[in-house]
Amino acid sequence: MSGTLSTFKNPSDTQDGWQAISPFSNPMVAFAIVSEKDAQGFALHPLEEQALGEAVSPKRRKDFTLGRAAARQALERVGFPVVTPVLRGEHREPLWPVGVVGSIAHGGGYGVAVAAWQQDIPAIGVDIQQVEERYTDELIARFADPDEFDWVLSDPAHRTERAVRLFSAKESVFKALYPLRRVWFAFDVAHLTPKEGELGFSAAVRLPALSSGIIHMDVGISLFDGHVVSGAWLSKPIAM
Ligand SMILES: CC(C)(COP(=O)(O)OP(=O)(O)OC[C@H]1O[C@@H](n2cnc3c(N)ncnc32)[C@H](O)[C@@H]1OP(=O)(O)O)[C@@H](O)C(=O)NCCC(=O)NCCS
Incomplete structure (x- = not known):
């Protein structure tokens, strides 16, 4: 892990809880983060068990369970008082209760x-990535356009952290927009501009299958325990 990550919060630093880790500056968004320890004792809903399937590896079961435990908390924070299962769609996208994204x-x-x-x-996506020193120029070029690539490489001390922030932000953009029309898209449809004085980005997405215009999104970033957490959201419905 890079030695330049002094801005990362540690779990013990987060006296104000999940809000300190949330990448979403929007108060309408309920965010939850769950560690393996937090998830001990959490049981999947029977329909979530069914969605996971039986023939899965222990790692897949662990990841799915961590995600569903966090989803349960996030749903409670938007006002679902009872255990609400989050099922999965045909392309692995989570299926939320009616009226919820x-x-x-x-x-x-x-x-x-x-x-x-x-x-x-109208749409929301989240992602978490470990900051690992595996981002070669070749790998970065797979998800960064030329401007984004130059931005990542222009600060050698934070190169890995920038690469992970950019990659994670694009994953969040995808997860937010995919469920709207179930349209798959590659990294090159989104151009991300770093926000001045912040860790986050402004995203401009060209996706003709969704909108004839450019879709503008905010992407927030937080740094937590050697991870980048990103969150992308639409503030208003997409003009079709
Ligand atoms: C689909 C994808 C976003 C999932 O990411 P991942 O690396 O497998 O793992 P993550 O932990 O980040 O996310 C996994 C969760 O994403 C969610 N997810 C999976 N497919 C999804 C989709 N099509 N739409 C929305 N959410 C999806 C699921 O909840 C999944 O967890 P679960 O299977 O336990 O329910 C990623 O694999 C991918 O294919 N990305 C390429 C597309 C892309 O990013 N384009 C760039 C656009 S700018």
């Missing part, structure tokens, strides 16, 4: 999830 990610022993009412937030 949400997203799930897992990595490095954490599960994260977000939920919001669709009338407030």
Whole structure:
């Protein structure tokens, strides 16, 4: 792990709880993060068990369970008082209760999830990535356009952290937009501009299958225990 990650929070630093880790600056968004320890004693809903399936590896079961445990917390925070299962769609996308948008990610022993009412937030995506020194120029070029690539490489001390922030942000954008029309898209449809004085980005997405115009999204980033957590959201419905 890079030695330049002094801005990362440690779990013990987060006296103000999940809000300190949430990458979403929007108060309408409920965010949850769950560690393996937090998830001890959490039981999947029988329908979630069915969605997971039987023939899965222990790692897949652990990740799925962490994600669903976080989803349960996020749903409670938007006002679902009872155990509400989050099932899965044909392409692995999570299926939320009617009127709710949400997203799930897992990595490095954490599960994260977000939920919001669709009338407030039309689309939302979340991601978590460990900051690992595996980002070669070749790998970065697979998800960065030339401007983004130059931005990542222009700060050698934070190169890995920037690469992970950019990659994670694009994953969040995908997870937010995919469920709207179940349209698959590659990294090159989104151009991300770093926000001045912040860790996050402004995203401009060209996706003709969704909108004739450019889709603008905010992407927030937080740094937590050697991980980048990202969150992308639409503030208003997409003009078709
Ligand atoms: C689908 C994808 C986003 C999932 O990411 P991942 O690396 O497997 O793992 P993560 O922990 O980040 O996220 C996994 C969760 O994403 C969610 N997910 C999976 N497919 C999804 C989809 N099509 N839409 C929305 N969410 C999805 C699921 O909840 C999944 O967890 P679960 O299976 O336990 O329910 C990723 O694998 C992928 O294919 N990305 C390529 C597309 C892309 O990012 N394009 C760039 C656009 S700018």
